[in-house]
Amino acid sequence: MEPENRESSSDSPSHDNEVEISKENTKSSPVSKVLLPEGKKRNPSYVGDPTTAVDMGNVSTMSMASNNVSPKMNVIPAQKRNIPRSIRSDQDSDVASEFQLSHSQNGDDDIVNNESSNVEENVEENDGDDADEDDEEDLHNILNDLIRHEPQALYTTASQSLAAQNVAPTSSNASTILDYNIFPYNESDSELSENSLISKYISVSKNDSNSVFHSKYKQVFVLSSAGKPIYSLNGSDGVIMGYMGLITTIVSTFEETKDHEEIKSITYDDCKIVIMNRSPLILVAITKIGYEKMQLRKAADVEADIDDQSILSRQLDTLYNYLLSMISKPMITKNFHNRMNYDLRKILTPLDFQNLDSIVMKITYGISIKEPISTEDTRNTAPDIGFGVFASELLDSALECVKLTNTTRTKLNSILLSSKKVKIPKPAEDGPSAYQTITDSIPFLKASAASDINGPTSPSATGSYGDDLLFAILLDANCKIMSAMKPKHHNLKNEDLKILLTLISNQQHLTRHTKSEEGILDLWIPICMPHFNCNGFLYAFVKTIFVKPEDLRKTSSPGIPTTIVLLSSSKNSFFHMQEVSKQIEFRINQKMPSFTSTLYQELSTTTISIFRDIHVPQIKHFIYKSRSSNQFVSSDIEEFSRGNGTTTMNILKLVYFYSTLHNTRATPIRNTDSSSSSGGSTGNGASNGNLLPAKSASESNGSSSNSTSTGRNKKLTYIKNFGRNGENIICFMLCSDKYEFYCLCDDRTITTQFLINHSLKIIKWCEKNRKRLFIDAGAVF
Amino acid sequence: MGAPPFKLVLLGDSSVGKTSLVHRFTTEEFDPYTSNTIGAAFITKEYHSSTNPDKKVKFEIWDTAGQERYRSLTPMYYRNAKMALICYDLSNIPESFEKSKFWIDQLRINDTSSDSSEIKIRVVGTKGDLLPNKPTPRESLEAGTETSTEEDATNEELDAVNTYCLESNIPHFITSAKLGQGISELFTSIIDEIDESFWDLYNQNQLEQERIAKNGQSFGTIDFLNARFKKTETSKSCCS
Numbered sequence A: 001m002e003p004e005n006r007e008s009s010s011d012s013p014s015h016d017n018e019v020e021i022s023k024e025n026t027k028s029s030p031v032s033k034v035l036l037p038e039g040k041k042r043n044p045s046y047v048g049d050p051t052t053a054v055d056m057g058n059v060s061t062m063s064m065a066s067n068n069v070s071p072k073m074n075v076i077p078a079q080k081r082n083i084p085r086s087i088r089s090d091q092d093s094d095v096a097s098e099f100q101l102s103h104s105q106n107g108d109d110d111i112v113n114n115e116s117s118n119v120e121e122n123v124e125e126n127d128g129d130d131a132d133e134d135d136e137e138d139l140h141n142i143l144n145d146l147i148r149h150e151p152q153a154l155y156t157t158a159s160q161s162l163a164a165q166n167v168a169p170t171s172s173n174a175s176t177i178l179d180y181n182i183f184p185y186n187e188s189d190s191e192l193s194e195n196s197l198i199s200k201y202i203s204v205s206k207n208d209s210n211s212v213f214h215s216k217y218k219q220v221f222v223l224s225s226a227g228k229p230i231y232s233l234n235g236s237d238g239v240i241m242g243y244m245g246l247i248t249t250i251v252s253t254f255e256e257t258k259d260h261e262e263i264k265s266i267t268y269d270d271c272k273i274v275i276m277n278r279s280p281l282i283l284v285a286i287t288k289i290g291y292e293k294m295q296l297r298k299a300a301d302v303e304a305d306i307d308d309q310s311i312l313s314r315q316l317d318t319l320y321n322y323l324l325s326m327i328s329k330p331m332i333t334k335n336f337h338n339r340m341n342y343d344l345r346k347i348l349t350p351l352d353f354q355n356l357d358s359i360v361m362k363i364t365y366g367i368s369i370k371e372p373i374s375t376e377d378t379r380n381t382a383p384d385i386g387f388g389v390f391a392s393e394l395l396d397s398a399l400e401c402v403k404l405t406n407t408t409r410t411k412l413n414s415i416l417l418s419s420k421k422v423k424i425p426k427p428a429e430d431g432p433s434a435y436q437t438i439t440d441s442i443p444f445l446k447a448s449a450a451s452d453i454n455g456p457t458s459p460s461a462t463g464s465y466g467d468d469l470l471f472a473i474l475l476d477a478n479c480k481i482m483s484a485m486k487p488k489h490h491n492l493k494n495e496d497l498k499i500l501l502t503l504i505s506n507q508q509h510l511t512r513h514t515k516s517e518e519g520i521l522d523l524w525i526p527i528c529m530p531h532f533n534c535n536g537f538l539y540a541f542v543k544t545i546f547v548k549p550e551d552l553r554k555t556s557s558p559g560i561p562t563t564i565v566l567l568s569s570s571k572n573s574f575f576h577m578q579e580v581s582k583q584i585e586f587r588i589n590q591k592m593p594s595f596t597s598t599l600y601q602e603l604s605t606t607t608i609s610i611f612r613d614i615h616v617p618q619i620k621h622f623i624y625k626s627r628s629s630n631q632f633v634s635s636d637i638e639e640f641s642r643g644n645g646t647t648t649m650n651i652l653k654l655v656y657f658y659s660t661l662h663n664t665r666a667t668p669i670r671n672t673d674s675s676s677s678s679g680g681s682t683g684n685g686a687s688n689g690n691l692l693p694a695k696s697a698s699e700s701n702g703s704s705s706n707s708t709s710t711g712r713n714k715k716l717t718y719i720k721n722f723g724r725n726g727e728n729i730i731c732f733m734l735c736s737d738k739y740e741f742y743c744l745c746d747d748r749t750i751t752t753q754f755l756i757n758h759s760l761k762i763i764k765w766c767e768k769n770r771k772r773l774f775i776d777a778g779a780v781f
Numbered sequence B: 001m002g003a004p005p006f007k008l009v010l011l012g013d014s015s016v017g018k019t020s021l022v023h024r025f026t027t028e029e030f031d032p033y034t035s036n037t038i039g040a041a042f043i044t045k046e047y048h049s050s051t052n053p054d055k056k057v058k059f060e061i062w063d064t065a066g067q068e069r070y071r072s073l074t075p076m077y078y079r080n081a082k083m084a085l086i087c088y089d090l091s092n093i094p095e096s097f098e099k100s101k102f103w104i105d106q107l108r109i110n111d112t113s114s115d116s117s118e119i120k121i122r123v124v125g126t127k128g129d130l131l132p133n134k135p136t137p138r139e140s141l142e143a144g145t146e147t148s149t150e151e152d153a154t155n156e157e158l159d160a161v162n163t164y165c166l167e168s169n170i171p172h173f174i175t176s177a178k179l180g181q182g183i184s185e186l187f188t189s190i191i192d193e194i195d196e197s198f199w200d201l202y203n204q205n206q207l208e209q210e211r212i213a214k215n216g217q218s219f220g221t222i223d224f225l226n227a228r229f230k231k232t233e234t235s236k237s238c239c240s
Helices: A003-008 A085-092 A131-149 A152-167 A187-191 A194-202 A210-215 A237-255 A299-304 A311-327 A329-338 A350-365 A386-394 A406-420 A434-440 A447-454 A494-511 A574-591 A593-604 A610-614 A637-641 A647-663 A671-687 A694-699 A752-768 B018-027 B068-078 B090-111 B152-168 B183-193 B197-215 B223-239
Strands: A019-025 A062-064 A099-105 A115-121 A218-224 A229-232 A261-268 A271-278 A281-287 A469-475 A481-486 A521-527 A538-547 A560-568 A619-626 A631-634 A703-710 A715-722 A728-735 A739-745 B005-012 B040-048 B056-064 B083-089 B120-126 B172-174
Touching (some): A237 A261, A237 A271, A281 A311, A311 A350, A494 A538, B018 B056, B018 B083, B090 B152, B172 B183
Antiparallel strands (some): A261 A271, A538 A560, A703 A715, A728 A739
């Protein structure tokens, strides 16, 4: 973080430290820096990355990357719109057969761990029904090709290193989070236990000590433009204060240049620093974690010509969204407008900081570990839904839904709809207390009363309880969505929903605490949905009910918790929402006993077991994302971690594997530079760079090979990870226009044919069960 | 027939222990890691006077967020409330009681609008376990006599609170959610103070309701409700 390194961001290629600064020219310059001719010539990529090849047309190219990784500065022009169409449209290129191969090799004289090859290939596929079988054959060929293209040396050396390892195994055979070199570490750390590693490097600590602060892998700051600290993941005010000044200095120095440039990221030594300026707030993330340093390029970005985002800047977006959700943009602006040195902490609560911590931990590591306050405090150490939050962040804010049969889900949808429409019965008596008496006097448990409500009441004069109800969501015990209802012309963005769900999951110990009808707690949470309406608040009614079929009612079993979330537009509509929730509860729990017990049974087993449901035991874990609905499902983590260490450690591994896989995946055209840079960073990040110095690479216990391939309809990516215990994990990704499929396999001997075959089997299962796994449109009114 | 609802609202500065107080009252438990309330929480609990089991009410409790940014919402919670518990932190009397005065004033200003049903107020000191000497679980209703063995500073501060309450004619209670002290006393005293006519009125209403349910028709006017819903409809505009 020394400021002088900022200076080295010139074009001069010789520096000792690799400094990479990308900045954005905020002035709308009409000319992009490097113009790509329409022709089919090989070009340097327009960002000036020496290690890439860009192919514009149907001429095949192969490029060997330079062996010298020079310090590079990516100046990305703000106006991407001016980039010739040929770049963007290439994805849809209808050239029948296109072959493109770029082989990049990062040259830290360490060939062993730095291999990565990218094959991009378009395969003509039949669009007919027999495509599936052809698919398998084709994909198999591609994958074989791909692996064959990899230098043989990789395997030899990898097996050598494995062999060497078998002779002289490292300190312990137990698998630890240091496996696969997920995180940078010192040699001395191999002595530490898993828990002490986690508390040394990962756990949140607001400690005063500088050394504790500096040992953390991840730092996140939120500060005001004036330099007042608002939030920090680690460290006390005393520790971080100096850095706040440094950050504002860096940011304003860039702002004061004549082009009003905006600094976006700094890569220095083993750190990547990403800065997001959302005046009057500045958000900063700093990471030492390899998988977080990778660049991220989504197909959608390429189409929309959005600047490529780093994972970190997306994380910062999420945090910024949280702040907007809680206090809304106008309030932030207003407060800072009055006084630049306003202290935003005044209107934040300790809970907000807790939530920010928890969000950062979940989107970084997939776990929610805090510095344990005491042994009693087990609530916070449970890994709970962390992995889901992480996966959602990784998969472009996709939502995770609960597996339910279509019948049940349809039924739940119709329950939401009909509960919204319940009419307010006419009042018995006029008077100041009438309103109150009415809302209280409908005993929802009495079927007669309920049928009366649905009965002959005239619709003319009175409204419905749900008149102010905009969105209704039913959540299962893990805060995954069971069913949802929305108005016809409005949508709730996943980004907003994610914040709401995080908030609710962090409050669940409150709502779920009570066991009986007595002391039931309903929450009424004002929340701004920044993508829905950034100027106003919605009001969330949150209540947890317990699904309990009749035969269980006499037992002490509490039933399965289900959370009702009702978003209303009016702050005064609490009692109406409460009434709607009572209707929902009545319909779920009382009205039809057979439905209640079906729901109970289905909710008892919502996890997707590869073993039980799909029967392909070689695949240990998978994620399937449906692109059209932007929803995903993942298989049971327990199956991945069974007999293989703690859940926490396995989640850390999953996070690593999926991040690497996702971030190195094959994406259309512009990815040629992304894949080589990410290939490079995979080489660097995952294999040796930052994790171990190059010299000790022969002792490195982790190495990976990585291949990606693109077909016109399907793209595949294959990575092999070598663990320090001779354990191998193969990461495989297959995606098409419809889906993204990621899986992990720990069977070293699995043939490519089996891998493809099994993957396709899972994909077919997911497609077949689409209605069970995903929510279509939900209920719409 | 069920117990009549009795609306209660908890007000007070952030982190004085409103949620813990309610939590202890409704579940008999204490959670040292209670987090801040966002917005508000609504809890119901049926409770009867320890002296007279027939005097039974269903407490409908609004546990509000003390944090300043939620302040604009609070009027909605104390509207229609019969009783407000204004909480302050016994381990930090000067600061938190200053905020309590703010709430007392607020209630008094807003209360003049509604007719007969004024909001009754109780001042409740929380975290009694953090007082220099543990309070005896004895209410100091009306006269709030405090023992003189306390440490001077706290003693003086408490005296100030007591004087203020006496002058404003507000009952003052000392509680500890952690130890479970003073809480049942507080709620029992609330019930004991409720007039018998409250139950009579409720029962009458219930009978009326039943009659209507039987006839399937209502006779009362609905203007009152209509007016209310029109109001909520217009306030929908923020989402358009």
